[in-house]
Amino acid sequence: MSNVNEATKNDKAWDKLFDKYNIVQTIESNGFFEITATQINEFREARLMTKFDHRINLPKLFSINKLSILPITRGSYIISKFEAYKNFEELDDQIYRVSFPEYIESIDYENITSEAMAINCAYVSNIFTDFLDDHELLPTVSGRMSSNAFSYNIKNIGTNTNFTVNVLNSQIEIDGGFERIRSLSLVEAKNFISDDFLIRQLYYPFRLWKNNITKKVKPIFLVYSNGIFSLYEYEFQDLNNYNSLVLVKHKNYSIEAVDISLDEILAILNRAASIEEPKIAFPQADSFKRVINLCELLSEGEKSRDEITLNYAFDPRQTNYYTDAGRYLGLINKNNNNRMPIYSLSEEGQRILRLKYKARQLKFAELILKHNVFMETLKRHLKYGEMPHKSEIVTIMKASNLYNVGAESTYERRASTVTGWVNWILELQR
16 A cells, blocks of 8 residues: 555545455456546546656556556546656757747746647747748647547557557547648647656547548647747657657747856856755755746645645655755745645745746856855866766765755765756756
């Protein structure tokens, strides 16, 4: 059973469902288990119990048994050892500058808070036009619709064979569709960063429209965070194979200026005054991009620990690590509501997110470099032309009066955060 101390509401409800219906044993015997929304609703709302957009969102019993869940009708699902997710790949780290039409007043491109707004912003600033290389692009389909009937093969990671799934009128949702003379591009959009995505979000809409039109159908993934629009074009090389998608193209775009020089980073480093370490656990959050992204998500309103864990690409432990990282820098506030931690963006966090891209990155860098361990690590990197060895970073950490870091192994784990954040600062150079 799940660890009660770290279990989410979904974990606890799925524990009960696995017990009641002997799900693991049935899958071992038959290869799969079908479950209805009515059965799931007995313990918790099916809508909340089946939305796992990333591997890390899966309930503990799914992860332990290498299981995934996919919809097969409007009210039923199939559970098995499916390879349902794909990792994001980066083909081009360059950021291309685009312009925003001056006459558009109904979109504030400096304050994008939803996937729909990100799509509209990308369209009016000609990001889709450039990425898809077509000036005759027009918005067409979007919203919820029925998948109709189709079948597909998906890899079973338990047997390393293909398993056939039959779908009948499952509900799908298309965030945006853009049509041109020879193709229809279907867009799945997210306003948060993750390591992977659920292939179904691209595959089910692809199958629906591939069956309905004669044009080529292009699955597109859009990720918006911290002023950057990252677009990924995929292709399913085998219509009937869920796992046959390959990345065709990837580009990053920004409406605002992103040119930051080493001299500007050095100016921050030289004027940074070391502050006293806060009485908050030293961060174990290697990706500073995801710290920023968490701040963006909290700018929409306060959220509980469970809400952050269930809705974004975090497990409970990562939620703790990344919220603590934001608190360490003074970007996030934590309050306890009936013993449930509630997180919100601090006034400082709100002020920084209102800045334009370049000023915002430099302010984040300044907050980091006010802490001696990051300041000294960056200085040594610049002096010797390479990142200090982990043992040297640990020595700097031990001399920096960090709060509640005792064991040698803890220092070594936290050293990766120092490396990650210093690399983020250096990578700002364009």
